[in-house]
Amino acid sequence: MFRGAQDHFLDQELAHSFAQIVIGLFEEEASVDRIYEIARTAFEWGDFFIEAVEANTSLPRQLACQPGCSCCCHNQVELTPPEAILLGGHLAQRCSPAYLSNLLELAAQSLDKRAGMTKIQVAARRRELPCPLLLDDNCSVYEVRPLMCRAMHSLDAAACRQELTDPKVNRVEFYRHRHSIFLSLSRGLIDGCRTLGYQTGPLDLSQALQDYFSQPDLAEAWLLGGQVFRTGQARK
Numbered sequence: 001m002f003r004g005a006q007d008h009f010l011d012q013e014l015a016h017s018f019a020q021i022v023i024g025l026f027e028e029e030a031s032v033d034r035i036y037e038i039a040r041t042a043f044e045w046g047d048f049f050i051e052a053v054e055a056n057t058s059l060p061r062q063l064a065c066q067p068g069c070s071c072c073c074h075n076q077v078e079l080t081p082p083e084a085i086l087l088g089g090h091l092a093q094r095c096s097p098a099y100l101s102n103l104l105e106l107a108a109q110s111l112d113k114r115a116g117m118t119k120i121q122v123a124a125r126r127r128e129l130p131c132p133l134l135l136d137d138n139c140s141v142y143e144v145r146p147l148m149c150r151a152m153h154s155l156d157a158a159a160c161r162q163e164l165t166d167p168k169v170n171r172v173e174f175y176r177h178r179h180s181i182f183l184s185l186s187r188g189l190i191d192g193c194r195t196l197g198y199q200t201g202p203l204d205l206s207q208a209l210q211d212y213f214s215q216p217d218l219a220e221a222w223l224l225g226g227q228v229f230r231t232g233q234a235r236k
Helices: 004-009 012-028 032-056 081-094 097-114 119-124 147-151 157-165 176-195 205-214 218-223
Strands: none
Touching: 004 176, 012 032, 012 176, 032 081, 032 147, 032 176, 032 218, 081 097, 081 176, 081 205, 081 218, 097 205, 147 176
């Protein structure tokens, strides 16, 4: 979701500005807490810019998104390493061993189902592939959900349900500025990390969860330039 078809949503100025923030913060201090701070800063920037845009522009239609609507949670999420590390840390601190064991089993099942499939094939079967973090049709990590998830929204809940049943319909309407802001911040995270020599991704969420919980010191190794996340789970 970071390159190719999504490039036309990018605000290059925003992406560059956030990349400079990422570089400056890591050069000041390279620590696990700083990784968390950088990921949360990306979320805060996204919220700030959306509020700024929408405070000055009357939206012609309200968002249709409501708690319990989980159609977009059947997309295969890609995220950056700082987001993955924040997500892993959040889960490790707040969830029971039983929950984590079940979560990793769901992640493994998702990866097994998608093995050898192209992204187009995965999209066609996304109804069968809910996010492993989806719990009772709600996001179980809403506070730290990735930027890609924050970009997802709809103006028509019925269209979302129809597209989930038949992905070829593709009639979901959305606001361009919301996609642009969050995808541009994702690019900024990637570009900033790449400049400093850190592994960038993009990462598959299910694979990133497996990687995080299979390596005790993953965050520290990532800060040392380690290629700690597996990539390339789905072909284009």
